[in-house]
Amino acid sequence: MSDDTGDVIDDLFAVIEDRKANLPEDSYTASLFTHEKGENAVLEKLGEETTELILAAKDDDAEELAHESADIVYHLLVLLSMKGMDVDDLRDELAERR
Numbered sequence: 412m413s414d415d416t417g418d419v420i421d422d423l424f425a426v427i428e429d430r431k432a433n434l435p436e437d438s439y440t441a442s443l444f445t446h447e448k449g450e451n452a453v454l455e456k457l458g459e460e461t462t463e464l465i466l467a468a469k470d471d472d473a474e475e476l477a478h479e480s481a482d483i484v485y486h487l488l489v490l491l492s493m494k495g496m497d498v499d500d501l502r503d504e505l506a507e508r509r
């Protein structure tokens with residue numbers, strides 16, 4: 412496992428928030444915030460990635476499972492940002508379940 416995973420989700424969420432605020436033209440993240448389908452664009456991606464995750468799991472393909480998991484986490488963080496939520500909302504919810 413790499414050593415720099417501690418804040419990778421916080422760092423990614425900060426990048427997503429920056430893309431939402433500044434909407435750079437060459438940003439895939441920004442394109443999700445401005446998509447003509449609105450939030451459906453990211454919801455569709457989450458559906459597709461979840462199907463791909465299931466297929467990777469059924470194939471016992473660990474590399475693909477990690478890839479699809481990362482796609483889902485990324486698009487989930489975009490959705491939380493879109494809804495005006497914070498990655499801490501997710502962290503708090505998980506912590507409450509311990």
Ligand SMILES: N=c1c2ncn([C@@H]3O[C@H](COP(=O)(O)OP(=O)(O)OP(=O)(O)O)[C@@H](O)[C@H]3O)c2ncn1[C@@H]1O[C@H](COP(=O)(O)O)[C@@H](O)[C@H]1O
Nearest residue numbers: 423426427430437438439440441460463479481482485486
């Ligand atoms: N984590 C991601 C990330 N995950 C997925 N994607 C993009 O999401 C799009 C669709 O993903 P898909 O997995 O469907 O693409 P795909 O190549 O068909 O993949 P599979 O079918 O193999 O799953 C692709 O264009 C990916 O590049 C992401 N785009 C950006 N990020 C992060 O967001 C940051 C900012 O990116 P920009 O907004 O583009 O500047 C980046 O530095 C990354 O850290």
